[in-house]
Amino acid sequence: MRIRLISVPYDSGHFRGRMGAGPEHLLKHGLKDRLREAGHVPVAASVHSAAAFQAENETAFELMGAIAAEVARATADGELPIVLAGNCTSSVGTVAGLGSARVGVVWFDSHGDFNTPETTTTGFLDGMAVAILTGHCWRQAAGRVEGFAPLPERCVLLAGARDFDAEEQARLENSAVVRISETRIQRQGADSAMGTALEALAREVDGVYVHVDLDVLDADMAPANPFSTPGGLTPEQLLDCLETVARHVPILAAGVTAYDPKCDPEGTATDVAIKAVVQLAACREAVYP
Numbered sequence: 001m002r003i004r005l006i007s008v009p010y011d012s013g014h015f016r017g018r019m020g021a022g023p024e025h026l027l028k029h030g031l032k033d034r035l036r037e038a039g040h041v042p043v044a045a046s047v048h049s050a051a052a053f054q055a056e057n058e059t060a061f062e063l064m065g066a067i068a069a070e071v072a073r074a075t076a077d078g079e080l081p082i083v084l085a086g087n088c089t090s091s092v093g094t095v096a097g098l099g100s101a102r103v104g105v106v107w108f109d110s111h112g113d114f115n116t117p118e119t120t121t122t123g124f125l126d127g128m129a130v131a132i133l134t135g136h137c138w139r140q141a142a143g144r145v146e147g148f149a150p151l152p153e154r155c156v157l158l159a160g161a162r163d164f165d166a167e168e169q170a171r172l173e174n175s176a177v178v179r180i181s182e183t184r185i186q187r188q189g190a191d192s193a194m195g196t197a198l199e200a201l202a203r204e205v206d207g208v209y210v211h212v213d214l215d216v217l218d219a220d221m222a223p224a225n226p227f228s229t230p231g232g233l234t235p236e237q238l239l240d241c242l243e244t245v246a247r248h249v250p251i252l253a254a255g256v257t258a259y260d261p262k263c264d265p266e267g268t269a270t271d272v273a274i275k276a277v278v279q280l281a282a283c284r285e286a287v288y289p
């Protein structure tokens with residue numbers, strides 16, 4: 001099938017800085033060839049800031065608007081949009097581009113990304129991405145992203161998260177966001193760990209956006225970024241999880257984010273990221289040709 005690879009080469013407003021180098025690195029290291037070998041037609045697109053001055057928050061919201069437009073175009077053209085982005089906040093644009101209504105989210109990340117400006121200890125906007133998606137903060141700015149409406153908490157499934165700020169954890173526990181720990185996935189396997197939650201999600205939504213922050217992986221096996229923590233999913237477990245998601249609910253779009261090539265001198269995370277994109281394309285085609 002046709003896969004629109006939408007590059008967003010920014011991290012915190014910095015063009016090609018840190019994790020902003022990830023999208024082009026994946027494209028340069030064979031992503032398109034691997035998709036072609038698997039029988040797909042990759043179509044490359046990229047999203048840029050048009051502002052004269054870039055600033056973390058302002059640029060992030062500007063990029064969300066541009067991502068939304070690109071995702072909407074891909075969907076209208078019958079392509080599967082896969083967003084390669086430095087930051088997890090790209091997710092808000094992707095969900096907006098899908099139209100937000102009856103869209104669920106399956107979020108793989110070592111972090112909860114459920115902070116608000118009042119609970120974050122660092123101020124990093126990426127740590128608020130799931131909170132923005134569910135309407136907990138930045139409501140005015142997110143509301144200006146064409147097509148965006150906050151998602152119900154119960155339509156967000158957070159998998160593999162193991163690193164939370166104290167107040168963030170309390171907020172998550174008081175929310176209806178569905179959590180599946182990496183230890184549960186490791187003990188039970190992807191299907192029995194995630195199956196019931198995915199069945200429930202499939203009853204609520206028409207399809208999902210699958211978000212893969214590469215730091216969901218065990219940093220000892222595939223170091224993705226400076227925020228990686230040990231003890232996460234193995235590459236095989238992540239690929240199994242993606243296949244499990246696809247068997248339960250249609251994948252409407254995906255994102256692969258937060259990859260800083262400098263943290264990955266041996267290229268193991270590059271390899272997993274490319275396999276993840278190929279897996280997402282294969283799953284989508286197998287279930288919804």
Ligand SMILES: [Mn+2]
Nearest residue numbers: 088109113213
């Ligand atoms: Mn994240």
